[in-house]
Amino acid sequence: MNDSLTVALAGNPNSGKTTMFNALTGARQHVGNYPGVTVEKKEGHCEHNSDKLHVVDLPGTYSLTAYSLEEVVARDFLVHERPEVTIDIVDASNLERNLYLALQFLELGIPVVIALNMIDVAKSRGMSIDADKLSELLGVPVVPVVARSSKGKTELMDAALSVAKKQQKQQPFEISYGEDLDSAISEMKALISKAHFLTDTYPARWTALKYLEEDKQILEKGRETDPQVAGKLEKIVERVKHHINTTMDTYPEALIADHRYGYIHAIMKQDILQRDDNSDRMYFSDMIDKVLTNRILGPVIMLLILMGLYQFTFTYSEVPVGWCESLFGWLGGVADVALPDGLLKSLVISGVIDGVGGVMGFVPLIMFMFFGIAILEDTGYLARVAFMLDRVFRIFGLHGSSVMSYIVSGGIAGGCAVPGVMATRTLRSPRERLATLLTAPFMNCGAKLPVMALLIAAFFAKHEAFVMFVLTLLAWAVALMASRLLRSTVITGESTPFVMELPPYRLPTMRGLLIHTWERTWQYIRKAGTVILGISILVWAMMTFPGLSDESVQQFDQQRKAARTAQPEAAQELDAAAEDAELSAAAGELQETLEGIDRKEAETALRNSVAGRVGTFLEGVSSLAGFDWRTNIALVGGFAAKEVIVSTLGTAYSLGEVDPEETGALPDTLAASPGWSPLVALSLIVFVMFYAPCFVVVVCIVREAGSWKWGAFSMVFNTVLAFALAVAVYQLGGLFV
Ligand code: GDP
Ligand code: MG
Numbered sequence: 001m002n003d004s005l006t007v008a009l010a011g012n013p014n015s016g017k018t019t020m021f022n023a024l025t026g027a028r029q030h031v032g033n034y035p036g037v038t039v040e041k042k043e044g045h046c047e048h049n050s051d052k053l054h055v056v057d058l059p060g061t062y063s064l065t066a067y068s069l070e071e072v073v074a075r076d077f078l079v080h081e082r083p084e085v086t087i088d089i090v091d092a093s094n095l096e097r098n099l100y101l102a103l104q105f106l107e108l109g110i111p112v113v114i115a116l117n118m119i120d121v122a123k124s125r126g127m128s129i130d131a132d133k134l135s136e137l138l139g140v141p142v143v144p145v146v147a148r149s150s151k152g153k154t155e156l157m158d159a160a161l162s163v164a165k166k167q168q169k170q171q172p173f174e175i176s177y178g179e180d181l182d183s184a185i186s187e188m189k190a191l192i193s194k195a196h197f198l199t200d201t202y203p204a205r206w207t208a209l210k211y212l213e214e215d216k217q218i219l220e221k222g223r224e225t226d227p228q229v230a231g232k233l234e235k236i237v238e239r240v241k242h243h244i245n246t247t248m249d250t251y252p253e254a255l256i257a258d259h260r261y262g263y264i265h266a267i268m269k270q271d272i273l274q275r276d277d278n279s280d281r282m283y284f285s286d287m288i289d290k291v292l293t294n295r296i297l298g299p300v301i302m303l304l305i306l307m308g309l310y311q312f313t314f315t316y317s318e319v320p321v322g323w324c325e326s327l328f329g330w331l332g333g334v335a336d337v338a339l340p341d342g343l344l345k346s347l348v349i350s351g352v353i354d355g356v357g358g359v360m361g362f363v364p365l366i367m368f369m370f371f372g373i374a375i376l377e378d379t380g381y382l383a384r385v386a387f388m389l390d391r392v393f394r395i396f397g398l399h400g401s402s403v404m405s406y407i408v409s410g411g412i413a414g415g416c417a418v419p420g421v422m423a424t425r426t427l428r429s430p431r432e433r434l435a436t437l438l439t440a441p442f443m444n445c446g447a448k449l450p451v452m453a454l455l456i457a458a459f460f461a462k463h464e465a466f467v468m469f470v471l472t473l474l475a476w477a478v479a480l481m482a483s484r485l486l487r488s489t490v491i492t493g494e495s496t497p498f499v500m501e502l503p504p505y506r507l508p509t510m511r512g513l514l515i516h517t518w519e520r521t522w523q524y525i526r527k528a529g530t531v532i533l534g535i536s537i538l539v540w541a542m543m544t545f546p547g548l549s550d551e552s553v554q555q556f557d558q559q560r561k562a563a564r565t566a567q568p569e570a571a572q573e574l575d576a577a578a579e580d581a582e583l584s585a586a587a588g589e590l591q592e593t594l595e596g597i598d599r600k601e602a603e604t605a606l607r608n609s610v611a612g613r614v615g616t617f618l619e620g621v622s623s624l625a626g627f628d629w630r631t632n633i634a635l636v637g638g639f640a641a642k643e644v645i646v647s648t649l650g651t652a653y654s655l656g657e658v659d660p661e662e663t664g665a666l667p668d669t670l671a672a673s674p675g676w677s678p679l680v681a682l683s684l685i686v687f688v689m690f691y692a693p694c695f696v697v698v699v700c701i702v703r704e705a706g707s708w709k710w711g712a713f714s715m716v717f718n719t720v721l722a723f724a725l726a727v728a729v730y731q732l733g734g735l736f737v
Pocket of ligand 1: 012013014015016017018019020060116117120121146147148149506509
């Protein structure tokens with residue numbers, strides 16, 4: 001047998017688990033991940049009365065369903081690792097809500113001790129809690145503690161150890177779920193016990209409940225273990241579901257949640273909680289909420305705060321983003337000087353340095369954004385935002401918290417979908433989260449702006465602000481509608497029943513904020529950094545190979561030679577002249593001619609490249625939206641990063657490399673080119689807004705959604721949608737113009 005006992009710390013997020021964990025283990029801790037997932041696992045050791053204890057800080061959860069990764073991880077740990085005792089850290093100042101999880105531990109039949117934490121906060125709000133009575137009602141020890149000052153730690157560990165060493169097993173707690181469910185549960189329980197169906201891991205009644213809640217993980221396990229019993233159970237569930245649907249217009253899962261809350265409510269009614277004389281005085285949090293979630297003031301303040309976050313992220317990160325750009329610009333310069341002209345140089349500069357630089361360039365932005373979000377989250381404000389917007393967003397199959405992700409992605413124009421997709425982590429409901437992260441890239445990120453600016457300058461110069469405003473609205477409309485579409489097709493299923501809770505406001509600590517920020521930023525670097533290099537090189541190769549045939553290289557060489565021999569003196573002067581020496585008129589002219597030939601060569605090479613051939617090949621289809629091969633190549637390149645669209649158009653129109661920030665002659669060239677019209681420009685803008693997200697975002701989607709499937713889906717779905725919209729614009733527009 002193991003000589004040390006395992007103690008798991010579980011509880012709602014922010015109930016003080018980590019604080020208690022630190023109080024118990026001091027410096028003897030180890031941070032890692034749970035196998036196969038990115039959920040953090042903190043472990044440590046401590047001694048109590050000469051007993052050696054292995055302490056694990058479980059992820060915070062509100063429930064033990066399989067809705068979120070955290071819940072699955074916590075639940076799996078409890079049933080598979082079977083800690084000798086689980087300490088449920090309960091926020092005493094929020095007792096009723098916290099007991100929801102406690103009840104589920106009890107139903108799971110694991111050995112539990114309840115730590116009534118934050119007694120100090122409860123006291124300051126004039127609440128006193130009868131721990132003995134609560135212990136009596138729940139049948140487990142309840143120990144008041146203050147994790148922050150280690151008060152009650154010894155008593156807690158005494159209680160935990162006596163539970164851990166108790167010989168007889170804890171009986172799973174049973175509550176009534178009403179007649180309909182109860183009879184189904186006992187029928188299922190009998191079936192489960194008789195077949196020993198999953199009984200090694202879960203109590204029979206618990207499995208029955210999970211079947212009724214249609215818990216994905218358990219359903220899958222059940223089918224693997226014993227398809228026959230699983231089939232029978234599923235049939236019973238179908239029947240009950242139908243019955244409950246017709247009689248009560250609800251579903252078992254919701255009914256189960258109702259009964260749990262009802263049970264807790266009933267416990268609370270038994271004088272568990274006493275409030276002092278001015279018991280109906282408003283608590284600090286309630287007072288703030290009176291203002292912050294006020295019907296009229298609330299949304300206004302919210303908008304200001306969100307704009308503030310946005311400003312903070314994008315304005316203050318500008319300087320460090322500039323440093324990053326300079327660093328990679330400098331590296332590019334070094335490579336430019338150090339390497340001989342040719343493929344290797346092109347690979348190192350355009351493939352490696354630009355690709356990695358593109359990813360690392362986001363790092364400061366992400367740090368600032370996560371810092372801002374950490375403030376909103378740790379203070380408790382984020383929950384209010386979600387609360388206020390929930391009703392509107394639900395119409396589109398999203399969640400109130402989705403707004404954060406949209407805004408960060410460029411909802412007000414000029415964000416970035418990389419942090420936007422990562423910001424969906426604050427959403428606890430998986431379907432809404434998926435819908436959010438798939439639609440966030442529809443916002444007008446900072447990389448789309450140069451493309452829009454270019455096209456607007458070329459074709460709608462007079463109505464710039466108005467066009468931008470309309471495009472912003474369009475982005476929101478398409479994102480919301482797309483989400484609605486996804487939620488009724490590929491991401492179907494009931495919305496997760498989600499208790500909209502308003503945790504009390506807290507003053508965050510700087511240390512906590514910095515740690516949160518760094519953890520998330522590091523995850524981005526580690527995750528995005530690995531795949532990006534490969535894709536960046538791939539896109540580079542597509543735009544470089546197979547290059548020009550020897551024949552056409554010779555042709556261009558001949559043209560150059562011819563230009564030189566036509567003006568031998570000017571050629572001589574040009575060769576002798578230093579970098580930016582003043583040239584005579586003739587030499588200047590020759591230089592321009594030569595550069596023109598170089599640009600023509602680059603254009604021809606691009607057209608001949610894989611990307612160019614794809615572009616030409618696609619012309620047949622893309623002409624429906626008004627795009628020619630040049631635009632197509634630019635769009636292929638735009639998959640690397642949307643800014644590339646501008647520079648690639650420059651090359652395709654023989655203007656040489658065009659800086660996205662300073663488009664120079666490009667708008668005029670486009671406006672004067674025969675294939676272009678305001679309608680084509682509009683169609684292209686629409687396409688660029690909605691087609692496949694850039695690959696950094698795709699990588700993030702893959703990581704956040706947990707499968708390549710969703711990355712591939714977003715590329716295909718977005719491109720098809722964008723193309724349909726662009727064709728609609730071009731074809732319908734054509735009828736009117
Ligand atoms: P976790 O999410 O459960 O790990 O919660 P943390 O341990 O990170 O605690 C959340 C916040 O509550 C932190 O700001 C803690 O300092 C604070 N906190 C934890 N325990 C107590 C307590 O007993 N009293 C008070 N006043 N604050 C506490
Ligand atoms: Mg924690």
